[in-house]
Amino acid sequence: MVYTEIKYPKLVNDKGSLTEVEKQILGNFIVLSGGNVLLELGLYKAVTTKFICHFLEINMIEGKLYAFDIPDVVESVSNDPEIRDFIHKGILELVPGWLPHSLSNWIENHPGVPIDFVLDDALHDYPSVYGELKLIWPRLAKSGFVLCHDYAGKFPGVVYAVNKFTNRYNACMVPMLSSPKTQAAGMGSVLVALRKREFSGKLSSMISNEYYLWRLLLAKTWLWKKVLRPMVR
Ligand SMILES: C[S@@+](CC[C@H](N)C(=O)[O-])C[C@H]1O[C@@H](n2cnc3c(N)ncnc32)[C@H](O)[C@@H]1O
Numbered sequence: 001m002v003y004t005e006i007k008y009p010k011l012v013n014d015k016g017s018l019t020e021v022e023k024q025i026l027g028n029f030i031v032l033s034g035g036n037v038l039l040e041l042g043l044y045k046a047v048t049t050k051f052i053c054h055f056l057e058i059n060m061i062e063g064k065l066y067a068f069d070i071p072d073v074v075e076s077v078s079n080d081p082e083i084r085d086f087i088h089k090g091i092l093e094l095v096p097g098w099l100p101h102s103l104s105n106w107i108e109n110h111p112g113v114p115i116d117f118v119l120d121d122a123l124h125d126y127p128s129v130y131g132e133l134k135l136i137w138p139r140l141a142k143s144g145f146v147l148c149h150d151y152a153g154k155f156p157g158v159v160y161a162v163n164k165f166t167n168r169y170n171a172c173m174v175p176m177l178s179s180p181k182t183q184a185a186g187m188g189s190v191l192v193a194l195r196k197r198e199f200s201g202k203l204s205s206m207i208s209n210e211y212y213l214w215r216l217l218l219a220k221t222w223l224w225k226k227v228l229r230p231m232v233r
Contacts, residue, residue, distance in 0.1 A: 006031055009054035017047040018121070018149065021189045025176060026119065027055050029145045029193060033117040035063040036141075039106075041099060041132060042122030043067040046077040052119075053086040064091060068103060068122065071096040099123065100131045107135060114141040121149040129161035133194070137169060142196060151175055151192035162192055172197055 008027055011020035018026065026048070030038065035056065043049045049067045056063045065086075069077075074096035077083050086092035095102055099122050118136055120129060129148060136146055150158050166173040175192045199205075218224050 007055075007058045009051055009058060012047065012051075014045065014047040016044050018051075018119075018191075019189060022149070022191055023048065023051050025189060025191055026052070026147065027059075029147055030055060030061065030063070030117050031059070032143070033145045034141070034143055035061045036116045037113055038063050038065045038117040038119075039103075039115060039136075040065060040067040040119045040121070041103065042120075043069045043077065043094070044073065046080065046083055048119065048121075049077075049092065050082055050086070053091045056091055057089075063116070064093065066093050066095050066106065068095045068097070068099060068106075070098060099128065100135060103132060103135050107139060113139070114144065115139045116141050116144045118144075118146040119149065120146060124150050124155045125157035126161045126164075127157075129158050130165055133161065133165045133169075137165075137171075137196075140196060144195065146194040148192050148194070150190055152177070152190040162194070166194065170197060170201075171195065 011023050013020055040049055052065050074094045078094055095106055120132055148162055151162055171194045173194050176189050
């Protein structure tokens with residue numbers, strides 16, 4: 001993939017779907033992740049699903065989106081001509097079933113396949129979000145991202161699950177909450193991005209860096225200036 005200018009399909013708002021701003025953010029994270037294997041947990045009317053597929057196409061990203069939802073929802077979108085076209089082109093696969101079982105089945109059926117990008121937007125409660133994150137994490141690519149939707153006070157289960165998961169798994173977390181100002185401007189984004197830590201906290205790194213700081217602090221003290229320094233001169 002060549003990173004030139006990122007192109008966006010038409011950004012649309014629809015009830016129950018990500019906002020235009022959130023879709024744009026999604027696009028940036030797809031590019032950052034490399035976007036090979038993508039999962040959308042909760043597709044609903046497939047508005048974001050179509051956005052992602054169009055995004056992959058127009059930016060010539062050779063990725064495939066696996067979109068999960070309950071069987072009724074999957075059935076209702078599977079006759080949509082646009083969806084059928086994406087399936088036919090191999091850009092999209094619909095995964096019917098109840099999460100988290102459908103996700104653990106998918107993981108089992110795709111052994112060793114790293115996941116580059118996940119939009120977690122299905123059931124907004126603590127056990128579901130936490131359970132999905134736990135399933136995804138071991139398979140998340142080093143440069144991969146998980147974006148959880150509705151990380152906001154209105155969904156305390158999502159907030160609790162993401163915070164607890166971040167602490168327990170030492171994950172990097174960037175909440176993209178809207179300020180009152182951006183909210184008033186119609187850009188109420190409530191996505192949160194998770195990724196694996198680039199540099200793990202090695203003991204040797206901690207010791208050498210802490211030692212360096214303590215040396216600097218010690219050099220400013222009366223003890224060093226008046227007692228220790230004259231002794232080592
Ligand atoms: C908020 S909507 C998804 C919106 C979509 N991501 C978008 O941006 O257009 C949530 C979807 O999650 C699905 N869902 C909720 N609980 C689920 C479960 N346990 N298993 C599978 N799908 C579930 C619902 O059927 C619904 O379609």
